[in-house]
Amino acid sequence: MSLDLPSDGCRSTPVLKERGQREVFCGLTGIIWLHRKMQDAFFLVVGSRTCAHLLQSAAGVMIFAEPRFGTAILEEKDLAGLADANAELDREVGRLLARRPDIRQLFLVGSCPSEVIKLDLARAAERLNQQHAPHVRVYNYSGSGIETTFTQGEDACLAAMVPTLAPTAARDLLIVGAMPDVVEDQCLALLSAMGIGPIRVLPAHRAGELPHVGENTVFALVQPFLGDTHAALIRRGARHIPAPFPFGEEGSTAWLRAIADEFGVPRDLFESVIAAPRARAQKAIAAQAAELRGKSVFFFPDSQLEIPLARFLVRECGMTAIEVGTPYLHEGLVGPDLDLLPKGPVISEGQDVEKQLDRVRAASPDLTVCGLGLANPLEAEGFATKWAIELVFTPVHFYEQAGDLAGLFSRPLRRKAILRKEAA
Ligand code: SF4
Numbered sequence: 001m002s003l004d005l006p007s008d009g010c011r012s013t014p015v016l017k018e019r020g021q022r023e024v025f026c027g028l029t030g031i032i033w034l035h036r037k038m039q040d041a042f043f044l045v046v047g048s049r050t051c052a053h054l055l056q057s058a059a060g061v062m063i064f065a066e067p068r069f070g071t072a073i074l075e076e077k078d079l080a081g082l083a084d085a086n087a088e089l090d091r092e093v094g095r096l097l098a099r100r101p102d103i104r105q106l107f108l109v110g111s112c113p114s115e116v117i118k119l120d121l122a123r124a125a126e127r128l129n130q131q132h133a134p135h136v137r138v139y140n141y142s143g144s145g146i147e148t149t150f151t152q153g154e155d156a157c158l159a160a161m162v163p164t165l166a167p168t169a170a171r172d173l174l175i176v177g178a179m180p181d182v183v184e185d186q187c188l189a190l191l192s193a194m195g196i197g198p199i200r201v202l203p204a205h206r207a208g209e210l211p212h213v214g215e216n217t218v219f220a221l222v223q224p225f226l227g228d229t230h231a232a233l234i235r236r237g238a239r240h241i242p243a244p245f246p247f248g249e250e251g252s253t254a255w256l257r258a259i260a261d262e263f264g265v266p267r268d269l270f271e272s273v274i275a276a277p278r279a280r281a282q283k284a285i286a287a288q289a290a291e292l293r294g295k296s297v298f299f300f301p302d303s304q305l306e307i308p309l310a311r312f313l314v315r316e317c318g319m320t321a322i323e324v325g326t327p328y329l330h331e332g333l334v335g336p337d338l339d340l341l342p343k344g345p346v347i348s349e350g351q352d353v354e355k356q357l358d359r360v361r362a363a364s365p366d367l368t369v370c371g372l373g374l375a376n377p378l379e380a381e382g383f384a385t386k387w388a389i390e391l392v393f394t395p396v397h398f399y400e401q402a403g404d405l406a407g408l409f410s411r412p413l414r415r416k417a418i419l420r421k422e423a424a
Contacts, residue, residue: 017348026150034178045109170216298363299323371387
């Protein structure tokens, strides 16, 4: 088997770079999926009441007896005196850790307010580490909405952990990026069935299971928004296995294939391991693709999943991409997906929202993928939209989820057709 690499992919397409007003969520959003994944971690946002509201509404109806995230609210008096804010933070952390001995990893998460007042959370983490080590490891990262988009929260969190990972000389495979447990299990089962191992994952469920890293570590990313984590791992000497991201049948096969080749897995073993799930994925995608084939799609920049998803929709579902916008274009990460995405769409990086709205109105696509803030106004103008954030909250990686992934895009088209019929 060889990859069908079109010679006219989008890697050499000139990128339309824009900088202007943006419509995206901030990096605090990542706490919602990260706190589920890391079971002995606590995320303490150092922010305002707005940050607390965002977290509560993003977490929806989940009410925990013992939640694993919270907000240390910066009051006006804190804004006036940084010394007080630091002392207050130390006191709050002390109280929290005394009450919750189950917490082994504490993340101080910066926000717009903490950045504006220049509260040094790196120093705070250092100070708190000295007080609470070895029982608790304290990290810090920024989830601020200033100049960041919502998936960067996970990237910043994982990148903060990399320098603290213990060294190793072992040739381990490291899978990087948070996936729902059931999807992670599928991924590990496929790789293990090919005889690949030992396999570690970042983020790990618990502090005691954190991977080690060194010059013999090879790593594969499952999310295209992990640019800083990628750079941090390279700095530790690890080597990246570039591959299309595991969305859809083709992406999953190419991703697994790149790892299998790295570990010298015989071709017939590889084919026999993937045969059944691959066939299930093809069948599930075909059922959804009937409604997507021949339709056009326009991506606003939001989740950083846009390029791999455009590749999936065009090549596996028969859609036409008009514009594929991404907040950041990291060729070292999404290059293999750009190779596979046939030439044609505008590839844009960054955002100037008014100009982009003009372009979407002129193009009038069948489906627009965008953030929540743009979806309602665009729906009111008659566009069918898909909320980009759903693509991160829904299990969409690998073979067994490929049909659901296609379904996320066919559903808004189906809903629009029904509404149109009712209105006629
Ligand atoms: Fe708003 Fe900034 Fe807080 Fe995010 S970090 S909720 S953008 S104030």
